[in-house]
Amino acid sequence: MQFDSGMKKFLFGFLMSFFLLFDAQAQKVLLEEHVGKDTTEPFFGPNLKHFMHFDIGYGFVVGNSNVGSQIEYGRSSSFLFGLRYKRKINNYYSLGFSLDYYNVIYRLKQDSSKILPDKNLHDKEFLKTNNFNLELYNRFNFDRRGNYMGKYIDLGFYGNLPFSSSHQFTDDKITQNARKTKVINSELKYLNTFNYGVSGRLGFNRLVFYVNFRLSEMFKKSVGNDYKSGFSELPRAIVGIQLGLFQ
Numbered sequence: 001m002q003f004d005s006g007m008k009k010f011l012f013g014f015l016m017s018f019f020l021l022f023d024a025q026a027q028k029v030l031l032e033e034h035v036g037k038d039t040t041e042p043f044f045g046p047n048l049k050h051f052m053h054f055d056i057g058y059g060f061v062v063g064n065s066n067v068g069s070q071i072e073y074g075r076s077s078s079f080l081f082g083l084r085y086k087r088k089i090n091n092y093y094s095l096g097f098s099l100d101y102y103n104v105i106y107r108l109k110q111d112s113s114k115i116l117p118d119k120n121l122h123d124k125e126f127l128k129t130n131n132f133n134l135e136l137y138n139r140f141n142f143d144r145r146g147n148y149m150g151k152y153i154d155l156g157f158y159g160n161l162p163f164s165s166s167h168q169f170t171d172d173k174i175t176q177n178a179r180k181t182k183v184i185n186s187e188l189k190y191l192n193t194f195n196y197g198v199s200g201r202l203g204f205n206r207l208v209f210y211v212n213f214r215l216s217e218m219f220k221k222s223v224g225n226d227y228k229s230g231f232s233e234l235p236r237a238i239v240g241i242q243l244g245l246f247q
Contacts, residue, residue, distance in 0.1 A: 046149040046246065052085045055098075057210065059240020061106060066232035068115040072107040076126075078238045079103055086139060094139040102160075103130045106234050116231045117190065122169040127234075129191070133160040135199055149244070154201035158212065165191050190220055190231065197236070206244040213237045 043049040061076035082100030089095060108116060108125045116127075137156030167185040175181070197214040214237070219230040 045147045047088070047145060047147045049088050050086070051088075052083065053244055053246040054081070054083055055208070055242050055244045056081050057102075057208075057240055057242035059210065059212075059238045061104065061235050061237070062239055063235030063237040065109075065235055067113050069232040069234050070109040070111070070113065071235060072109050075107040076235075077105055078240065080240075080242065082133070084244075091144050092141050094141070096137050096139060096154075098133075098135045098137070100133040100135070101131070102133055103128060104238065116234075117167055117188075120169075123172045125169040126167075127188075128166050128168065129162045130164040131160040131162050131195075133158055137199065137201075149203065149205045151205075152201075152203045154199070154203065156199040156201075157196070158199050159194065159196040161194060162191060192216065192218060192220055201242070203244075206246065208242040208244065209239075210242055211237060211239045 045051060057078075057080040059078045059080070060074065061071060061078065062073070065071050065073075080100055080102035082098050082102070084096060084098040086094050086096040106127045108114065108127065110121045110123075110125065114121065135156050135158040137154045140153045140155075142151040142153075165186065165188045167188055169183055171181045172179070173181055195214055195216045195218065197212055197216065199210065199212045201208050201210045203209075217230070218234055221230045
């Protein structure tokens with residue numbers, strides 16, 4: 001079969017277009033399947049370079065309860081919600097910080113030795129503080145693993161600002177117009193405006209057992225002419241459980 005010059009030009013152009021299109025498609029597939037995987041390195045995850053997550057916790061006040069400031073154990077508690085960041089240094093060590101809100105409720109024991117914040121006895125009485133907290137911590141991992149939080153120990157130091165505090169009591173006394181009396185005293189002048197302490201955590205992936213120990217004094221030594229010496233210290237430690245809010 002013979003082709004004239006016009007047909008030859010047409011066939012030549014068609015074949016050239018076909019090979020150029022095939023070559024472009026082949027290059028596109030190569031880029032999608034190989035180059036991206038070779039050059040992109042993940043860096044955010046539970047056991048990668050950076051990781052950040054929310055956590056929630058609940059604990060109980062423990063430790064010595066001094067005469068005059070005795071508490072009801074099991075009913076004195078703390079709630080925490082915060083944001084925690086971790087920077088991996090190597091397979092066994094990380095640095096991090098957390099920003100938290102937490103409150104502490106000290107249920108005051110009602111007996112004749114009570115002087116905090118006065119000697120009056122009530123059916124129910126407690127001190128409550130709401131705090132902003134900043135913690136810096138060191139993390140020590142137990143073993144090598146993939147992108148998984150695993151087992152670890154945190155040792156840290158914290159400082160907090162009580163932005164709201166109150167003394168509340170309730171009396172179940174029937175009067176002419178009521179069956180119960182509840183009083184809330186806020187902006188307590190006898191509490192210090194800054195606290196600090198040390199912290200420790202034992203973690204099993206998302207589940208964490210923690211202890212915070214306050215080193216600072218909770219009460220001022222004096223407040224004008226209100227009293228000449230500070231109250232006996234409340235228990236300094238809180239132990240509890242936290243849950244990391246991540247997958």
